[in-house]
Amino acid sequence: LxxxxxxxxxxxxxxxxxxxxxxxxxxxxxxxxxxxxxxxxxxxxxxxxxxxxxxxxxxxxxxxxxxxxxxxxxxxxxxxxxxxxxxxxxxxxxxxxxxxxxxxxxxxxxxxxxxxxxxxxxxxxxxxxxxxxxxxxxxxxxxxxxxxxxxxxxxxxxxxxSISLQKIKLSIPLIIPLLFSLLFFVVSIFWGNAEYYYQLGNEYRANNDLVHSAQAWETAIRLNPWHDGALYQMSNLSSDIYLQTKKDEFLQLAMEKNQKALAIEPFNYEYLRQKADLFLLKGELNEAWNNYRFSMELAPMVLGNYEKILFAFLNFINSQNKTMDPSTINQIKVYTEAVYHLYFENQSKSTQPNPPSEALNFLKRDIDKLIGGGNAVNSMTEN
Structure with a gap:
């Protein structure tokens, strides 16, 4: 001592x-x-x-x-x-x-x-x-x-x-703490290496090295199957590859990785927003909106979440604008209006309310220019 x-x-x-x-x-x-x-x-x-x-x-x-x-x-x-x-x-x-x-x-x-x-x-x-x-x-x-x-x-x-405890007599075989220490040591090695490969994958991704980033994240997942961050990044990578190749297997892989990440962290607003993004890519607007709404409920004060949701809708409009039917356009009007107004509603409850950012305003303005805004039926947001 x-x-x-x-x-x-x-x-x-x-x-x-x-x-x-x-x-x-x-x-x-x-x-x-x-x-x-x-x-x-x-x-x-x-x-x-x-x-x-x-x-x-x-x-x-x-x-x-x-x-x-x-x-x-x-x-x-x-x-x-x-x-x-x-x-x-x-x-x-x-x-x-x-x-x-x-x-x-x-x-x-x-x-x-x-x-x-x-x-x-x-x-x-x-x-x-x-x-x-x-x-x-x-x-x-x-x-x-x-x-x-x-x-x-x-x-x-x-x-x-260091204090003599005469009234307490605990007889624990030495092998038990030794086994626990050994188990902790082994697990820490695997999980520590998993974190190393996760960060390595992030570095590769920042340099746009898709192959090595995927390999690093897969290694992280093998070492630690509960590494939700690596699963989330693999889902992001797969969806990006899908956007480039339009091959459905990459979209399916992105959905699988996202589901595994959500199984570990079911209340992570970023993972839920990613799930909504994937449904949006599949053209399933109702499913996308349900997950977007849940994501906003989980992080009502995070401005970046609202911006990324509007950005996802803007990308969807740009990719589908020529083929969208009036009902789809009306749905998007409702959802984007709801996102914008939810930000104001939640900020009104904040002890330090912030006005919408320029990015949020520009995104809303661009969406309105493409499909028009303000005439949708608000009751649809309750679906």
């Missing part, structure tokens, strides 16, 4: 990260700073999520998957800046109760030990350090970093292991 503590202190003093971090935050303490205001927004939206599923929560990664649906205004963050709120979101009241019970029990053991051992030892300093780490995690995203979280729990485990 002492060696672990000395290593941390030497490492930190060398880099001054711990001391410098506290100094910077100390100068920035105010309820009016941007960071604090945003935190209150995150907490407010987190509470709205918790109210929907208070007992069992939303599951692992619940905040990142669903926070767009509960936003008070547009922002992007994969963690609500509170370890305890995040635990409450993911596991509900039951999960948080178990966590707090464990932490309270650990604190109780430490306090009893401190009263019994009045000597000044490293254990006391570590106890205070662990306490402040978990306290600080209640208002920050430090536990979102895997290495930091491993460090915190390891520190707590070392602290408890």
């Amino acid at each position: 002492e060696c672990f503590f000395v290593f941390f202190v030497q490492f930190d003093l060398k880099n001054l990260t711990f001391v410098r971090g506290f100094g910077e935050k100390g100068r920035d303490i105010s309820f009016e700073t941007k960071n604090v205001v945003y935190r209150f927004t995150f907490y407010h939206d987190a509470i709205k999520m918790i109210q929907k599923k208070p007992f069992l929560g939303w599951g692992g990664g619940g905040w990142a998957a669903r926070y767009f649906s509960f936003q008070s205004h547009t922002y992007y963050t994969k963690f609500p800046h509170s370890f305890f709120l995040n635990t409450l979101i993911e596991t509900g009241i039951i999960g948080l109760a178990f966590l707090l019970l464990f932490l309270f029990y650990s604190l109780r053991i430490y306090i009893i030990h401190s009263y019994q051992d009045q000597s000044l030892s490293i254990t006391h300093f570590l106890g205070v350090g662990v306490f402040f780490i978990f306290l600080h995690s209640s208002i920050d995203l430090n536990f979102a970093m895997g290495a930091y979280q491993i460090f915190a729990w390891t520190l707590l485990a070392l602290l408890l292991s």
Whole structure:
């Protein structure tokens, strides 16, 4: 335990990260700073999520998957800046109760030990350090970093292991933790390599190297079959190839990859918008609209989502304009009007409303020029 503590202190003093971090935050303490205001927004939206599923929560990664649906205004963050709120979101009241019970029990053991051992030892300093780490995690995203979280729990485990627990007798064969460690090591190798190939595929795609990007993403999927990002990118790539070749097998492949990505992340608004894009390519307007509408419901404050939906309709019009019948034109009028008005409607609920972007206005204007606008029957949006 002492060696672990000395290593941390030497490492930190060398880099001054711990001391410098506290100094910077100390100068920035105010309820009016941007960071604090945003935190209150995150907490407010987190509470709205918790109210929907208070007992069992939303599951692992619940905040990142669903926070767009509960936003008070547009922002992007994969963690609500509170370890305890995040635990409450993911596991509900039951999960948080178990966590707090464990932490309270650990604190109780430490306090009893401190009263019994009045000597000044490293254990006391570590106890205070662990306490402040978990306290600080209640208002920050430090536990979102895997290495930091491993460090915190390891520190707590070392602290408890240094305290004699005579009343607790646990007999766990050494082979069990060794097997778990080995399993974790093997899985981390596969998943780590999968992420490497995923990023490699993104680089190839940025350079318009379709063959190597497809190979890299397929490798990522083989290493981690639940890599929804790689599946999503493969679907995008397949649809792009379909647009170039007009071969139906690529459109079918795009649908299959998209379905697999949605099976892993069913509430991802981008995956749903992609699904709608694919239905639009197939000419199935009603199915496309149902998925577009669901996508907008999942991310009501994300301006880019509305822009991309209108852009997809504009591309569809340009590709079908000479062959569209009046009923199809009327449908598109209804849907594009609905997209535009939904943006205003959702922004009216925002605590920081934003006007439509120039891109959104231009897209709507171009669509109206091609097919006319404003005369559609709005009741169709309820279908």
